[in-house]
Amino acid sequence: MSVFDYTTxxxxxxxxxTPNAGTTVDPKExxxxxxxxxxxxxxxxxxxxxxxxxxxxxxxxxxxxLHRGFEKLMERxxxxxxxxxxxxxxxxxxxxxxxxxxxxxxxLSGLDQAVPEKGQWxxxxxxxxxxxxxxxxxxxxxxxxxxxxxAPNWTYTLRDFLLDSFEELTGGRVYHMYxxxxxxxxxxxxxxxxxxxxxxxxxxxxxxxxxxxxxxSAVFQQRTQGVSVVPAEWADELGITGPVLRAMxxxxxxxxxxxxLKYPELDFKVCTATGSDIYARTQVRRAEIAESIxxxxxxxxxxxxxxxxxxxxxxxxxxxxxxGSTYVRAESSRGEMGFVMVTDGSDTIRRVHLRGPSxxxxxxxxxxxxxxxxxxxxxxxxxxxxxxxxEIER
Amino acid sequence: xxxxxVIAPFSAWARAVQKPFTVxxxxxxxxxxxxxxGWHINDxxxxxxxxxxxxxxxxxAIDMKPVDxxxxxxxxxxxxxxxxxxxxxxxxxxxxxxGSLGLSSNYIWIDRDPDVFRYIPGVDRKxxxxxxxxxxxxxxFNLVDPDRVPMPMMMPxxxxxxxxxxxxxxxxxxxxxxxxxxxxxxxLCVAACPAHMHIPDYIAAIRDGHYDVAVNHIYDNNPLPExxxxxxxxxxxxxxxxxxxxxxxxxxxxxxxxxEQFSDLSAVLSHEQPQIGTGKSVAVIGGGPGGLTTAFYLxxxxxxxxxxxxxxxxxxxxxxxIPKYRFPLGSLEKQIKLMTDWGVEIKTNHKVExxxxxxxxxxxxxxxxxxxxxxxxxxxxEGEDLPGVMPAIEMLIDHHLxxxxxxxxxxxxxxxxxxxxxxxxxxxxxxxEVTIAYRRRLExxxxxxxxxxxxxxxxxxxxxxxxxxxxxxLPGGRLDFIWGPAEMxxxxxxxxxxxxxxxxxxxxxxxxVIVAIGQKPDLRWLxxxxxxxxxxxxxxxxxxxxxxxxxxxxxxxxxLVNSTADAISAIADGLKAVDGIIxxxxxxxKP
Numbered sequence: 001m002s003v004f005d006y007t008t009x010x011x012x013x014x015x016x017x018t019p020n021a022g023t024t025v026d027p028k029e030x031x032x033x034x035x036x037x038x039x040x041x042x043x044x045x046x047x048x049x050x051x052x053x054x055x056x057x058x059x060x061x062x063x064x065x066l067h068r069g070f071e072k073l074m075e076r077x078x079x080x081x082x083x084x085x086x087x088x089x090x091x092x093x094x095x096x097x098x099x100x101x102x103x104x105x106x107x108l109s110g111l112d113q114a115v116p117e118k119g120q121w122x123x124x125x126x127x128x129x130x131x132x133x134x135x136x137x138x139x140x141x142x143x144x145x146x147x148x149x150x151a152p153n154w155t156y157t158l159r160d161f162l163l164d165s166f167e168e169l170t171g172g173r174v175y176h177m178y179x180x181x182x183x184x185x186x187x188x189x190x191x192x193x194x195x196x197x198x199x200x201x202x203x204x205x206x207x208x209x210x211x212x213x214x215x216x217s218a219v220f221q222q223r224t225q226g227v228s229v230v231p232a233e234w235a236d237e238l239g240i241t242g243p244v245l246r247a248m249x250x251x252x253x254x255x256x257x258x259x260x261l262k263y264p265e266l267d268f269k270v271c272t273a274t275g276s277d278i279y280a281r282t283q284v285r286r287a288e289i290a291e292s293i294x295x296x297x298x299x300x301x302x303x304x305x306x307x308x309x310x311x312x313x314x315x316x317x318x319x320x321x322x323x324g325s326t327y328v329r330a331e332s333s334r335g336e337m338g339f340v341m342v343t344d345g346s347d348t349i350r351r352v353h354l355r356g357p358s359x360x361x362x363x364x365x366x367x368x369x370x371x372x373x374x375x376x377x378x379x380x381x382x383x384x385x386x387x388x389x390x391e392i393e394r
Numbered sequence: 395x396x397x398x399x400v401i402a403p404f405s406a407w408a409r410a411v412q413k414p415f416t417v418x419x420x421x422x423x424x425x426x427x428x429x430x431x432g433w434h435i436n437d438x439x440x441x442x443x444x445x446x447x448x449x450x451x452x453x454x455a456i457d458m459k460p461v462d463x464x465x466x467x468x469x470x471x472x473x474x475x476x477x478x479x480x481x482x483x484x485x486x487x488x489x490x491x492x493g494s495l496g497l498s499s500n501y502i503w504i505d506r507d508p509d510v511f512r513y514i515p516g517v518d519r520k521x522x523x524x525x526x527x528x529x530x531x532x533x534x535f536n537l538v539d540p541d542r543v544p545m546p547m548m549m550p551x552x553x554x555x556x557x558x559x560x561x562x563x564x565x566x567x568x569x570x571x572x573x574x575x576x577x578x579x580x581x582l583c584v585a586a587c588p589a590h591m592h593i594p595d596y597i598a599a600i601r602d603g604h605y606d607v608a609v610n611h612i613y614d615n616n617p618l619p620e621x622x623x624x625x626x627x628x629x630x631x632x633x634x635x636x637x638x639x640x641x642x643x644x645x646x647x648x649x650x651x652x653x654e655q656f657s658d659l660s661a662v663l664s665h666e667q668p669q670i671g672t673g674k675s676v677a678v679i680g681g682g683p684g685g686l687t688t689a690f691y692l693x694x695x696x697x698x699x700x701x702x703x704x705x706x707x708x709x710x711x712x713x714x715x716i717p718k719y720r721f722p723l724g725s726l727e728k729q730i731k732l733m734t735d736w737g738v739e740i741k742t743n744h745k746v747e748x749x750x751x752x753x754x755x756x757x758x759x760x761x762x763x764x765x766x767x768x769x770x771x772x773x774x775x776e777g778e779d780l781p782g783v784m785p786a787i788e789m790l791i792d793h794h795l796x797x798x799x800x801x802x803x804x805x806x807x808x809x810x811x812x813x814x815x816x817x818x819x820x821x822x823x824x825x826x827e828v829t830i831a832y833r834r835r836l837e838x839x840x841x842x843x844x845x846x847x848x849x850x851x852x853x854x855x856x857x858x859x860x861x862x863x864x865x866x867x868l869p870g871g872r873l874d875f876i877w878g879p880a881e882m883x884x885x886x887x888x889x890x891x892x893x894x895x896x897x898x899x900x901x902x903x904x905x906x907v908i909v910a911i912g913q914k915p916d917l918r919w920l921x922x923x924x925x926x927x928x929x930x931x932x933x934x935x936x937x938x939x940x941x942x943x944x945x946x947x948x949x950x951x952x953x954l955v956n957s958t959a960d961a962i963s964a965i966a967d968g969l970k971a972v973d974g975i976i977x978x979x980x981x982x983x984k985p
Contacts, residue, residue, distance in 0.1 A: 080537060081452035084483035150406045157415045164427075171431040171497075171529045177483050185488065185535050186429060213406055218399035308534055316489065316537040317449055318575045318601060 028052055036065050040145050040379030045389040059370040061363050063393040070394045071352050078347050079105055080316040087175045090388035095130040096332040098179040104328040104341040105181050109321045114311040119183025121303040124262040132292040133162040134333045135285050138386055142282055143214055145379035146223050151213040161199040183310030193300045200293050224278035228381040238364050242335025242357050246272045247280035254331035268295050278384040320347045334386045354394045362387035426499035431482045431529045433498050434475050436516035440494035443469035444580035444635035447486035455479035461517055467633045477511040484529045489537040491635040498525035540640020543573040545647055551851045555822045558718050570651040573644050574601035583630035588966035589615050600648055606662040608652040613663055615969055617690040618683055620725045621712050623650025627960040659732045670981045671697030677758040679746050682710020683961040684952035685764035687968025693737040704745035710766055712961055714794040717816050748921040760975045763950040767913035777865030782873050786817040786910035801826040802905025806875045808862055809910035810839040817908045818854045831860040833892045861894050865907055875902040915954050940974030949974055
């Protein structure tokens with residue numbers, strides 16, 4: 001039996017060109033595993049580090065702790081059975097993947113026009129609510145990595161009030177499983193808009209105080225300004241999207257550049273900052289919180305109160321989709337996410353590939369930035385790049 | 395960095411005196427939201443055990459387990475949920491055809507024993523069983539399709555009574571495949587079908603466009619599928635899980651579609667039955683569905699089978715009882731041709747007499763009796779022997795043998811079964827005004843509901859709670875049909891009984907009174923000793939579980955044996971007799 005030799009495979013030469021590969025071991029080096037069990041790590045991944053003192057000489061990221069393989073799971077299930085799976089591709093922000101799955105199936109089945117108006121609005125609403133809650137969480141996480149406790153307590157509390165709204169609307173706080181083929185699964189509950197409005201007011205009232213704790217704090221500024229700068233020339237080379245890109249001053253946003261759902265009808269601006277360091281990325285997130293609140297308020301105003309929220313569905317146990325392929329994209333809080341989907345006329349997906357920003361952020365950018373970084377900045381850097389490891393280990 | 399930035403974080407101190415938002419869980423139970431997805435609940439009375447929840451569960455967290463007290467018509471199974479696998483996605487709730495399954499808003503459950511987290515909701519009682527809140531099925535989001543593909547019908551309705559052409563036009567290929575795709579393959583229909591046809595299999599084959607495969611599944615246990623596809627009483631559709639909250643699958647129309655795809659059935663059917671009956675011969679007396687079933691499945695197993703039929707055409711009640719606008723003669727002949735092609739010998743116009751029966755017992759290894767019910771039941775009203783009062787069964791036979799049936803201008807048909815509807819719709823086509831007089835309510839009518847709707851659409855007038863009192867001769871050859879109204883009385887647990895309201899007499903002047911209140915067996919053609927040996931109190935025949943009568947080697951089935959009086963039950967009896975005969979002759983696997 002012949003052994004598979006990956007060194008002869010196309011693309012292997014690219015691996016060996018990475019700055020970490022092929023370096024000789026220095027006797028002064030200390031090898032250290034950062035994660036997978038470390039509160040500073042972003043989810044279920046780890047970074048293998050070689051240190052000299054507290055300076056990182058090089059490092060390699062590792063995933064493989066999830067044991068799932070979403071794409072293969074989805075290829076072995078009926079279309080509707082994939083909905084409870086995709087939400088797990090990013091635990092913190094499940095709605096983007098739910099929308100991508102629903103949207104790509106709708107496009108391939110030729111029924112994308114059948115999604116009712118109200119279903120479209122409700123989708124836009126939960127996606128924006130989701131962006132708001134996850135951005136609050138990352139803001140808290142960002143300062144948490146520097147040992148500050150008060151701001152995370154506040155942001156997580158505010159996020160929990162949003163999760164109450166999610167629970168009311170979707171039946172679940174974290175895994176919403178709400179956006180589905182044809183629309184959404186349930187209608188608005190009576191009085192939902194008022195309660196959500198009250199939560200938005202509460203968040204908005206607290207934002208200036210949060211600014212004092214985070215962006216205006218001298219400690220935070222010292223720890224983040226000029227730290228972990230992502231060079232602008234990497235942007236197109238590595239396909240950087242989301243807040244990491246916008247912190248370079250580049251106003252790119254899938255919601256505006258490739259409009260979907262109800263975003264063309266909404267008034268919002270693409271938030272940017274300059275500096276491309278951790279501070280700039282936090283500035284972008286802080287601006288996006290305000291922008292999301294602004295968007296949600298518009299949605300609550302413009303959304304029709306009556307009408308169906310989901311198209312009439314075929315029998316989901318026998319449903320087949322004609323052969324075809326598509327790429328559908330949406331802006332998550334981390335950047336552009338997309339599904340490449342291929343169907344073959346059967347009742348299962350032939351092949352699906354998730355394009356997520358996490359691979360770029362947590363593997364490519366991070367590994368390039370590691371040499372020379374102080375180990376104390378690693379957690380803050382990883383959070384500022386914002387990753388969901390399940391999205392890498394898909 | 396300015397001094398302002400150094401001081402800024404200390405603004406948080408202002409909040410040190412505020413109350414925290416967090417709730418201590420151990421002291422305060424925070425209820426779930428109104429549509430929270432918590433532990434499962436199941437209304438076991440509503441649940442039909444179809445297993446669709448188990449099919450859609452992407453974690454395989456749901457197993458169907460037998461329970462002690464199932465409801466009539468359900469599978470006897472109930473879902474068992476394994477919370478080691480469940481992800482609370484609630485697809486099981488949204489797909490549940492009966493709407494019995496739900497999730498409670500309760501989400502806290504602590505136990506040392508991990509095995510308790512597998513339970514049958516509704517059967518293993520839990521404190522949240524009565525929870526009003528939680529995730530429930532919503533009309534706006536249905537994972538199964540409750541709407542049947544409409545069957546194309548001859549239009550406009552007025553034209554139907556001008557012709558004997560088929561009223562139901564049949565699905566197109568696209569319509570049939572769309573209808574077949576609604577099936578959730580629960581299999582409740584298989585249990586409900588007297589012949590236990592392989593319904594989910596052939597529906598799946600139709601859905602995938604493999605019509606030859608479908609026909610082979612259908613011929614597993616029904617040699618008259620085109621007849622059943624057009625006129626079956628379709629008990630399968632009564633139990634269809636989609637029918638609980640929607641239109642049941644059009645199982646009958648799909649079977650019709652599959653068989654109509656092939657003009658020559660022998661080209662698509664596989665002929666791989668074990669040839670076990672070589673050298674053995676069986677006589678089948680009565681060429682109805684039961685007899686033809688016995689004959690066909692014995693013939694394909696190598697038996698020499700002869701069918702004796704008194705009328706000029708086999709088919710029994712499916713020939714003379716079913717009007718041709720529902721079941722054209724060509725459909726019947728196509729199925730009979732397959733039987734003769736595959737070795738069934740048919741002798742028509744051959745009425746078996748007592749002496750001949752004795753001879754048949756000598757000449758054949760086994761005999762199957764399926765002569766059905768031909769003696770009309772009595773109206774038990776004065777004047778029923780007047781000319782112009784005729785039994786429906788005689789009218790139908792005469793009509794189908796091509797004899798002229800005079801119905802005049804106005805006909806009243808007494809009865810509420812399918813025979814009554816057939817007689818009424820035939821009379822409409824013969825040009826008469828038709829009134830149906832039925833003694834119970836409309837919802838009690840045993841006739842197929844679609845038949846009743848079609849009859850009404852064709853201008854048949856329905857009179858319910860109508861008890862015939864007597865028939866009198868009017869001058870000029872017409873008849874006076876005198877009837878009294880009835881009220882419905884509920885006694886005990888049975889269905890309400892009609893009771894005549896005394897003292898009221900209504901008159902209806904008609905040309906003919908057609909009596910369609912059922913038929914009785916007529917065994918006078920049997921030798922007296924055999925008839926006495928095998929007949930029972932109501933004049934029918936009693937059989938054992940193998941379909942054999944008290945006389946060894948004599949089997950029976952159909953309307954003579956069971957009181958359901960439909961073709962599919964006769965086919966089921968025929969299938970039973972096939973196994974019975976094979977075992978009786980020592981050729982089967984049964985000891």
